[in-house]
Amino acid sequence: MMKKIIISLAAIMMCVASFGQAKKPTLMVVPSDNWCKQNGFTMKFDNQGTIEELPDYKKALQGSSDLMLVTAKISELMANRGFPCKLLEQEMKKLASESAEDAMLTSKQGGGVSESPIDKLAKTAKADIIIQVTWAVNTQGPKKSVTFILQGIDAYTGKQVASASGTGAPSFSAELPKLLEEAVLNYIDNYNVQLQNHFDDMFKNGREIIIRIKKFDTWADDFETEVDGKEISAHIEEWMQKNTVSGRFNTSDATANMMLFEQVRIPMYDANGKALDARSFCKGLQTFFKNPPFNVTSKLMTKGLGQATIVVGDK
C-alpha cells in the first residue's frame, strides 16, 4: 500500500515538474552557405534545367578540421550554459542509418515501413535554432587575423535572434586553430546575451510560430464560404485573436484556398500549465474545425516547435 502511494506521489511530482517547464528549443551549429562556397564544400545539381549550388555538409565535416574545432568549441560552451547542441555530423549519420533501417524493415507478413513523400522531405537534420558560423582568414604580410560571424537563426520564422561578429587581433605567430578558438571565446558571451533577450521576449510575449492553413480539393467548401453570416476565414481569425498572446498575429496571405499566419505569438503554457508548441497549439484549431458549425476533419503537420500546417477537409 505504502509502495503504491510513493509511486503515485512520484508520478504526480514528475507531471508537475514537466508541466512547469516550457519546451526547450534545440540548437545546432552549421557552417554558412557562404563559408561552404568559399571553401569549396558545395555540390551542384540540376534543378529542372537550372544548375544550383548547395552546401555539402558531409564533405565540409569530413574535409575541414577547423570546422570541427569551431563546432566542438561552440557546442561545449553552449552545453555549459544549459543548451547542449545537436551535432550536425551525428544528425546526418542518424538520418542515414534510419533510412537504411527503414529500407530493411519488414513485418512478418512482408509489409514495409510506410513513408509518404512529405515524410521523406521532413527527413533533414533540423534544430529549432541554427547557430550559423562563418569565418574568413585575413592576411596582411606576415600577419593573420580572423573575421568571425556567429548568427542564431530561428529555423521557422527565419529571423536572426542573436548574432556576434568582428575581427580578432592580427598575429604574427598564432596558428589558425588558435585564432578560431579565441574568436569563439571572444564572441560567445555577447551572442548568449542576445539569445537570452530572445528567450526573455519569448516568455513575455509568447513563442513566435508560423501557421499555414490549406484545404484538400475534396472539401466542398473553401475559406470564403459563409457560415453563420461570416466567412470561414473570419472565424479562423477570430479564433486566432482569442488564443494568441494579446491577439498578436499577422494574416500574411488569405485566399479562398489558403491562409498564412506569421508572427503568431502563442503562450508558452496552456490553461493547465502544460507546455505549448506549434503542434499542441494547432490541435486546438483542429478541434475548432471538428466542432459545429464546421464539422470538418483536418490534417495537422508540424516542423519542430515553431511551424504547423493544417489541411482542412480530410485526414
Added chain:
Amino acid sequence: MKNRILTVTLGLAFLLTGVVSTFGQARKKAMRDMEDYRYELECVGVGAQGTYLIKVWTYSKKPKVAIAQAKKNAIHGVIFKGFPGGGQGCTSQQPFATPADEDKNIDFFEKFFADGGDYMRYVAESSDGSIGAEDRLKVGKEYKIGIVVSVQKDLLRKDLEKAGIIRALDSGF
C-alpha cells in the same frame, strides 16, 4: 622620566590611530567609489576559456588602497558595468546584471563585496604585484592605478545564477 615615557606612548598611540583612521577612511572612500562606478575597466586580451583578462583603473589618494580595491572593482565591473572592446582583439562585453538587480539584492552584495568576501574567489592578479610606471598615474590629488586581473567569469556567472541574482540562459525550459 615616567612622564616622558607616558607622553611618547600617548603621542605614538594618537599618531597610529590617525594613520589607521586615514587609511580606513580611504578604504571607505574606495568602496563608495565602487558603488558609484568610479573605476574603469579595459580589456587587455582574450583570456583563457572561462575567464576575462582585464585591466582595472582604480582611483585613490593612497596607491595601497587602490591596489587592494582593484579586485573588488573588477568583479563589480564585470557584474554591473561590462567593458568596452578595443585593441588585442577584444570585443565589448555586457554586464551580467543591472543596477536594479544590485538594489534588489543589496544584502547579498554587501556580504559579497565585504573585505575578504566571496568576490575573492573569482579574481586573481595576473602580474607579480608590481605596478609599472605607465599604470601609476597622478591625477590631481589622487592616484589612478591600473592593475591587470583575471576574472573567472563562467564560475562567477554560475554562482550568481545559483544564488538567484541573475537568470540562467536555460531558466524556464
